[in-house]
Amino acid sequence: MxxxxxxxxxxxxxxxxxxxxxxxxxxxxxxxVYDADSHAKKLMTTDGILISGIKKEFGDLAYHPDGALNRKYLADHVFNNEKKLALLNNLVHPRVGADYEQWVRKHSTxxxxxxxxxxxxxxxxxxxxxxxxxxxxxxxxxxxxxxxxxxxxxxxxxxxxxxxxxxxxxxxxxxxxxxxxxxxxxxxxxxxxxxxxxxxx
Structure with missing residues (x-):
């Protein structure tokens, strides 16, 4: 190497x-150190591609009017449903992956x-x-x-x-x-x- x-x-x-x-x-x-879980939470409210994907799959109610994530709605409708949770993870993980790659480039020294x-x-x-x-x-x-x-x-x-x-x-x-x-x-x-x-x- x-x-x-x-x-x-x-x-x-x-x-x-x-x-x-x-x-x-x-x-x-x-x-x-890149904490994937906290970056995922942040991306869910700042990454346009991810936000539109979540709204498309789970509806506008997934977000509050001020743009914050509606955690209660997601907890009730997504987190207790294995299929829906897998769908959410499939939206989130690629965006976290792309964000992580950018982060690695920034720390390449x-x-x-x-x-x-x-x-x-x-x-x-x-x-x-x-x-x-x-x-x-x-x-x-x-x-x-x-x-x-x-x-x-x-x-x-x-x-x-x-x-x-x-x-x-x-x-x-x-x-x-x-x-x-x-x-x-x-x-x-x-x-x-x-x-x-x-x-x-």
Missing amino acids: SSNHTLQIGITGGIGSGKSLVCRIFAQLGVP HRYVIKEAALLFEAGSAKVLDQIIVVYAPESMRIKRVLSRDAHRTVEQVREIVGKQMPEDEKLKRADHIIVNDETQMIIPQVLKLHQQFLKA
């Missing part, structure tokens, strides 16, 4: 695994960049990345973390989210690197070790 190529590293992990914490450590080391996404494998975006890190924690620990972080969620709701994500063992099989966040191992040394590897790659 030529030295002028910016390595693209993906970070994923199940809900409550601690992937955002890992990304914050990389960011502290000066590595640019860096040795490597990171893309953080909950659905890295499911959305197919892992294909364009050079290496993938999976942040791992046991399911019981992840559920406990989410419940203490998101007071509005119930155990059933969290289990449902976990059930919709790719099984953990499948993610681990596809990982190039695994960061274990189960409170038995320090995270920072694991991140620093990978940071050194990526700088030398």
